Amino acid sequence: MLDLKEKTKQYSTRLGDDSLILGHRISEWTSNGPFLEEDIALGNVALDYIGRARMFYTYAADLAGNGKTEDDLAYLRSEREFQNYLINELPRGDFAFTMVRQLFVDVFFSYYLKALTNSNDTELAAIATKSLKETRYHLRRSRDWTLRLGLGTDESKARMTKALAEIWGYVHELFEPDELELELIACGIAVDTREIKDNWFADIGAILSEADLAIPDAEWAVRGGRKGYHTEHLSMLLSVMQSVHRAHPGANW
Amino acid sequence: MSLENLELFEVFVRSSRGLDHKHVGSLHAEDAEHALDYARDCYTRRSEGISIWVVKSADICSSQEDDAPEFFDPSDDKPYRHATYYPLPKEVGNM
Amino acid sequence: MNSLPSDLERAFQAKIDNEYKIEPKDWMPAGYRKNLIRQISQHAHSEVIGMQPEGHWITRAPSLRRKAVLLAKVQDEAGHGLYLYSATETMGITRAELIDALQTGQAKYASIFNYPTQTWGDIGTVGWLVDGAAICNQVSLQRTSYGPYARSMIRICKEESFHQRQGYQIMMELAKGTPEQKSMAQDSLNRFYWPSLMMFGPHDSESAHSAKSMKWKIKRETNDDLRQKFIDQTVPQIEFLGLEHPDKDLKWNEERGHYDAGEIDWEEFHNVINGNGHCNRQRISHHVAAHEEGAWVRDAQNAYNAKMKARRAEAA
Numbered sequence: 265m266l267d268l269k270e271k272t273k274q275y276s277t278r279l280g281d282d283s284l285i286l287g288h289r290i291s292e293w294t295s296n297g298p299f300l301e302e303d304i305a306l307g308n309v310a311l312d313y314i315g316r317a318r319m320f321y322t323y324a325a326d327l328a329g330n331g332k333t334e335d336d337l338a339y340l341r342s343e344r345e346f347q348n349y350l351i352n353e354l355p356r357g358d359f360a361f362t363m364v365r366q367l368f369v370d371v372f373f374s375y376y377l378k379a380l381t382n383s384n385d386t387e388l389a390a391i392a393t394k395s396l397k398e399t400r401y402h403l404r405r406s407r408d409w410t411l412r413l414g415l416g417t418d419e420s421k422a423r424m425t426k427a428l429a430e431i432w433g434y435v436h437e438l439f440e441p442d443e444l445e446l447e448l449i450a451c452g453i454a455v456d457t458r459e460i461k462d463n464w465f466a467d468i469g470a471i472l473s474e475a476d477l478a479i480p481d482a483e484w485a486v487r488g489g490r491k492g493y494h495t496e497h498l499s500m501l502l503s504v505m506q507s508v509h510r511a512h513p514g515a516n517w
Numbered sequence: 518m519s520l521e522n523l524e525l526f527e528v529f530v531r532s533s534r535g536l537d538h539k540h541v542g543s544l545h546a547e548d549a550e551h552a553l554d555y556a557r558d559c560y561t562r563r564s565e566g567i568s569i570w571v572v573k574s575a576d577i578c579s580s581q582e583d584d585a586p587e588f589f590d591p592s593d594d595k596p597y598r599h600a601t602y603y604p605l606p607k608e609v610g611n612m
Numbered sequence: 613m614n615s616l617p618s619d620l621e622r623a624f625q626a627k628i629d630n631e632y633k634i635e636p637k638d639w640m641p642a643g644y645r646k647n648l649i650r651q652i653s654q655h656a657h658s659e660v661i662g663m664q665p666e667g668h669w670i671t672r673a674p675s676l677r678r679k680a681v682l683l684a685k686v687q688d689e690a691g692h693g694l695y696l697y698s699a700t701e702t703m704g705i706t707r708a709e710l711i712d713a714l715q716t717g718q719a720k721y722a723s724i725f726n727y728p729t730q731t732w733g734d735i736g737t738v739g740w741l742v743d744g745a746a747i748c749n750q751v752s753l754q755r756t757s758y759g760p761y762a763r764s765m766i767r768i769c770k771e772e773s774f775h776q777r778q779g780y781q782i783m784m785e786l787a788k789g790t791p792e793q794k795s796m797a798q799d800s801l802n803r804f805y806w807p808s809l810m811m812f813g814p815h816d817s818e819s820a821h822s823a824k825s826m827k828w829k830i831k832r833e834t835n836d837d838l839r840q841k842f843i844d845q846t847v848p849q850i851e852f853l854g855l856e857h858p859d860k861d862l863k864w865n866e867e868r869g870h871y872d873a874g875e876i877d878w879e880e881f882h883n884v885i886n887g888n889g890h891c892n893r894q895r896i897s898h899h900v901a902a903h904e905e906g907a908w909v910r911d912a913q914n915a916y917n918a919k920m921k922a923r924r925a926e927a928a
Contacts, residue, residue: 292671294670294683295667299906302909304562304687308558311680311683321676412916417912507672512792525701544698562688
């Protein structure tokens, strides 16, 4: 039986995983944006996520109390140990793919972080309060882009439709708390994503319909992020991300 | 390619309460709202501002270099509009 | 043309001589405009192309702090490109035209970015030496005669100071780290030291644009003066790191109050400029690919904008 501190540590670690992996993906847009202003804007979003990952990891490391740091969590765990939602690890794709993912994640986080600000764990609540402001701005962007691309040209609409179909199946696990989360929900620490679900679907439905797009009727669903059961993309991402760090064990940077 | 179809906007940032908005540069965006977002991302990365204005560059009406003599020279010979034109005796103090 | 300067030209030169800034709507000689567009846009392109050699290390930065710092830094380069394109646009040329000139090879960018960044150590030296050399140049350009360029420079210098420091900090960590880290630092210094000196351009006696640029105060200090400043300031920095100086002929000259430096390999300089660097083709094709991949996004926003305008017109 894990004690509460250990569970909270694991919870904070996986929230760090979500932020780091997504931040990493968005950072891949650097020098690849459709124009300079957007390149810069994407950089800000990526920085917000990396900053968030550092806060969650640092808190997890504090709770562990074994002298480990944020970097140990980011650079020295394997693909089976990462517990991010799968949606975050999917390759960046084209700009439509990136924006659909951002829309899904931004709407999700706007409810999730709001709820987390009420967590009984004051540290998590504080991180959520800071992050929520960032997410509100992210959502403003991804919502606007969804409208622009949905209502833009035939090509942009087709790309958005394709992206929606490709990502949709990764949405479901967002609303299925696992055992660890259920226990922490009972203690008033973790967010119960089941309670977010209706709002999320309503908001996404409304934004998509305003953009003349629709929720795909795809039936498939892929799950497993919280169990460390990942797509093949994560190990590629980690082998890039961790390569320098792992090549020099114990070095300072 | 289609970059030139985006409009050019001028960006003005108020750095803190009580100060004027100051011109900081320009950027390309499709409309004013988008320009505002990009101004936030491109010109306030280091907490440079608490308020932003964006204005379409084409909407700015500007005085012309050729007009400068009749625009600005006439005020050069009106030193009596400046306080320094009126020396005060030391005994009076500041006014 | 050897005709005498016109009244306009004389008045213009008088403004310059009196340290008045030239502003966008002012009359200016065609040569001044052309020279400025060339210099500022080359500078802008350098910032934008300069994102690449560092950008591909963001995903591999060895700590989260470094990752955030590097991302913020590369993002700043994009910002600086933006400021400089803005300044160029005040002269009545569009960004699209400038980008086209870059992609078709009519416009240049700093040749230093055609060198590959092979190791994490290079992220240290690029920040420390490459940005350091750029800052020497930019500090002097804060006093350039064209107002919008000078203002961009002031802004850029303020932001760049962190760039050089973060690079040097990487080097400090490497230099006091494991033997592998230290040799990574030395190797990187060896590769980037001379190309950094080349960034100041040819000797003054060889420089095609220098004399005119100085007369118009577009440039405020000569290539050789700026290079000397950089050589001098870098010596104690290398010493502090405990690394070996790559210039074996370097010697303090008491009389001049400066270091005498070994001769730059100008053949390599021209070689890389003329397309024989490791990354010349890669840098441009990356830029073209991103620009082309972004075309549908830009088209979509234009179409969206047109639709919204039409909708508003209908409603009115």
